[in-house]
Amino acid sequence: MENLSKIDFSYFAGQIVTDVSTEENQTLHITFEKGNLMVECPWRIRKGKEIILGETDCIYEPKKFSRKNVKELLLSKKILNISFYEQLILIIEFEDNFNFELFHTSSYFEGWTLQGDEGFDLFTLPGGEVSY
Numbered sequence: 001m002e003n004l005s006k007i008d009f010s011y012f013a014g015q016i017v018t019d020v021s022t023e024e025n026q027t028l029h030i031t032f033e034k035g036n037l038m039v040e041c042p043w044r045i046r047k048g049k050e051i052i053l054g055e056t057d058c059i060y061e062p063k064k065f066s067r068k069n070v071k072e073l074l075l076s077k078k079i080l081n082i083s084f085y086e087q088l089i090l091i092i093e094f095e096d097n098f099n100f101e102l103f104h105t106s107s108y109f110e111g112w113t114l115q116g117d118e119g120f121d122l123f124t125l126p127g128g129e130v131s132y
Helices: 055-060 067-074
Strands: 017-020 028-032 035-039 043-047 050-054 079-085 089-094 098-102 112-116 121-124
Touching: 017 067, 028 067, 043 067, 050 055, 050 067, 055 067, 067 098
Parallel strands: none
Antiparallel strands: 017 028, 028 035, 035 112, 043 050, 043 098, 079 089, 089 098, 112 121
16 A cells, blocks of 8 residues: 555554443444544454454444444454554554554545544544644
8 A cells, every 4th residue: 555654653552442432323432541543434343354344334234233343343452553544544453463444435524533642633634634
């Protein structure tokens, strides 16, 4: 992929997921030990090369898939690395070969916000541009 951002995400490496919101009509919120991620755009979870859960699954098969599945998959997982390919995708790599991937798809709404307790604040603006 092109346009790998030079933003330093090392602050998040080693942090553990401590909570995942399960309210269906609210912003998806993933809490880390010293930070959080608010998701308002399409996402998916991969294990290796296989997609094991995506936002589309939760929308179109809510009896089978929900945010409770996200919580089951990511709770207590350690962040290994974060990569951001500008205007394309944010990838959070977790232990056990899990990846959480975000795709900003709106020209009108913000897509996601990644925050650290010590002032790290990165978010995508309408149209996909990143701001911090």
